[in-house]
Amino acid sequence: MNSRITVNPGLDLTARTAGGITIAELTGELDVASAPILREQLLGLLQPGSSRLVIDLSRVSFCDASGLAVLVNTARRARLLGGFLRLAAVSPQVGQVLNITGLDRHLANFPTVQAATAGGAPDAHRRNPGAAAIGRAARAHPMPANRRTGTPPVPADAGELRGAVAALLACADAWHDADPSRRFTPALRAMDDAHDGTDNAALDTAARSLLSALARHPLTPSPAVAATATRLRRVLNPAPRLATI
Numbered sequence: 001m002n003s004r005i006t007v008n009p010g011l012d013l014t015a016r017t018a019g020g021i022t023i024a025e026l027t028g029e030l031d032v033a034s035a036p037i038l039r040e041q042l043l044g045l046l047q048p049g050s051s052r053l054v055i056d057l058s059r060v061s062f063c064d065a066s067g068l069a070v071l072v073n074t075a076r077r078a079r080l081l082g083g084f085l086r087l088a089a090v091s092p093q094v095g096q097v098l099n100i101t102g103l104d105r106h107l108a109n110f111p112t113v114q115a116a117t118a119g120g121a122p123d124a125h126r127r128n129p130g131a132a133a134i135g136r137a138a139r140a141h142p143m144p145a146n147r148r149t150g151t152p153p154v155p156a157d158a159g160e161l162r163g164a165v166a167a168l169l170a171c172a173d174a175w176h177d178a179d180p181s182r183r184f185t186p187a188l189r190a191m192d193d194a195h196d197g198t199d200n201a202a203l204d205t206a207a208r209s210l211l212s213a214l215a216r217h218p219l220t221p222s223p224a225v226a227a228t229a230t231r232l233r234r235v236l237n238p239a240p241r242l243a244t245i
Contacts, residue, residue, distance in 0.1 A: 002225060007028075007034050007037045007038045007041060008034045008037055008148040010028045010031070010033060010034060010230070011026060011027070011028035011029055011030060011031040011034040011038065012026070012028055013025070013026055013027075013038070013041055013042075013132075014027070014176075014240070015045060017040070018117060019117060020050070020052060021052045021053070021054055021117050022045050022050065022053050023053075023054045023055075023056060023113060023117065024045060024053060024055050024056065025055075025056040025058075025059065026038075026055065026056065026057060026059065026060050027059040027060070028038065028059075028060065028061060028062075029060070029062040029230075030057075030062065030063045030064075030067030030068070030070075030094065030220075031062060031063065031064045031066060031067045031214075031217050031226075031229070031230065031233075032064060032066035032067070032214070032221065032226045032229055032230075033226035033227070033229070033230050034067065034223060035066045035067055035069065035070050035221050035226075036221040038067075038070050039070045039073060039074070042055075042070065042071075042074040042080070043073075043074060043077055043190075046074070046077055046078055046081055046083065046166055047074075047081070048081055048082075049076050050083075051077075051081035051082055051083025051084075052078070052083040052084055053074070053078055053083065053084070053085045054085075054086045054087075054110075054113060054117055055071065055085065055086070055087055055088065055090050056088050056089055056113050057087055057088065057089060057090045057091055057094045057217070058088075058089035058090075058091055059091070060091050060093060060094050060213070061091070061093055061095075062093055062233070062236045063091075063093050063094040063097045063212045064097060064168065064215055064218075064229075065097065065101055065214065065215055065216055065217050065218040065219075066214070066218040066219050066221070067097075068097055068098065068101060068103055068218070069218040070095075071085065071087070071103075071241055072103060072105060072106065072107065075106075075107060084108070084185065085107070085108075086108045086109075086116040087107050087108065087109045087110065087116070088109075088110045088112060088113040088115070088116040089110075089111065089112055089113060090109055096215070097215050100215050100216055101216060103217075110220065118212060155200070155204055156204055156207075156235050156236050157203070157235070159197040160235045161200065161203060161204060161207065161235055162187050162195065162200075162203065164228070164231045164232040164235045165191055165194075165195050165203060165207060166195065166227040167227070167228050167231060168191070168210075168231075168232055169188075169191065169192055169195060171224040171228050172188060172192075173227065174222050174224040174225050175188060175219075175228075177218070177220070177222065178219040178220040178221070178222045178225045179219055180216075181219075183213060183216075183217045184213050184217070184219075187206065187209045187210040187212075187213050188210065190206040190209060191203070191206040191207055191209075191210055193206070194206040194207075204236070206230055207236055208236060208237075210232070211232070211233055211236060211237065213228060214233070
């Protein structure tokens with residue numbers, strides 16, 4: 001029997017049990033906005049004697065480092081309970097962030113749900129030295145997804161972008177509180193400087209730099225940060241819609 005949970009307006013979770021393994025399918029956006037509630041829901045699926053968890057990521061249309069941090073914490077809890085967490089059918093959007101953050105080396109990744117529930121070796125790319133070298137290069141020199149595909153970014157609507165940036169900068173204190181390591185400070189400063197000027201191209205570039213930081217570094221969950229990050233991201237780079245079955 002499937003149990004469907006709406007984590008937040010952007011993410012749904014469906015859970016079922018097969019052969020003593022819980023299979024959780026995520027649909028939507030795995031990001032800083034959904035991270036706090038998703039963490040509670042996934043940890044709630046883990047119980048002593050029932051701590052084997054497979055997460056189907058085939059229908060995740062967007063992912064950032066804060067979303068992946070939830071999976072890392074859940075995997076840690078599963079191991080403490082004597083079980084495991086395995087990723088299955090990772091979407092390209094999740095795969096990029098796994099690669100950029102280096103978490104592809106720490107989270108078992110299987111090509112299908114069936115393979116993950118059956119066990120065996122994770123995806124071959126995790127054992128392939130050539131692929132590992134490519135992953136290290138990508139982590140050392142990350143670039144926006146649109147550059148990886150060879151297409152230039154589509155400039156955002158200037159009015160919408162300025163509105164989203166203004167809303168984010170109004171919550172600068174919340175961003176600083178959510179980022180104790182100050183990894184986002186350079187991007188925030190650049191965006192503030194660009195917002196003071198009239199060069200919309202410079203503002204677009206600064207805002208995309210912040211989105212790039214979101215893919216690499218997790219943030220402490222905060223409603224203000226989640227709302228402003230989501231707004232900015234949707235103005236700059238709307239998540240592609242996945243086909244429905």
